[in-house]
Amino acid sequence: MMALVSELSMNQAAAMKLQQEVKEKEQELEQSYVRMERGEAPNEEAEREWLRMVRDDARREKEIMERKEVPNVCHCGILPGEFQLRAHFVRTMPGFFFIIVFFCIPV
Secondary structure, three states, X not given: OHHHHHHHHHHHXXXXXXXXXXXXXXXXXXXXXXXXXOOOOOOHHHHHHHHHHHHHHXXXXXXXXXXXXXXXXXXXXXXXXXXEEEEEEEEEXXXXXXXXXXXXXXX
């Protein structure tokens, strides 16, 4: 008999705890409605999630724009990290040539 009373007492305590949780959730829901009527996020977690989504969208948009940008090209029309070698032959006299070499390195 004592075991049954003890088990009943434990079940009553669990039921009281669950009733308290229900009341807390109802209050939280009511506060969410009030905040939404004022044009705010329903709760702190929803606001953080929204801000994270906005930040991620802005980051993605920025990355897309950066990919679309034309890379910097130097005055001789080559990309950064490349270089160009040009050689010109100049005839000074019959049978004699000078070779002039130009390096073009972008800055």
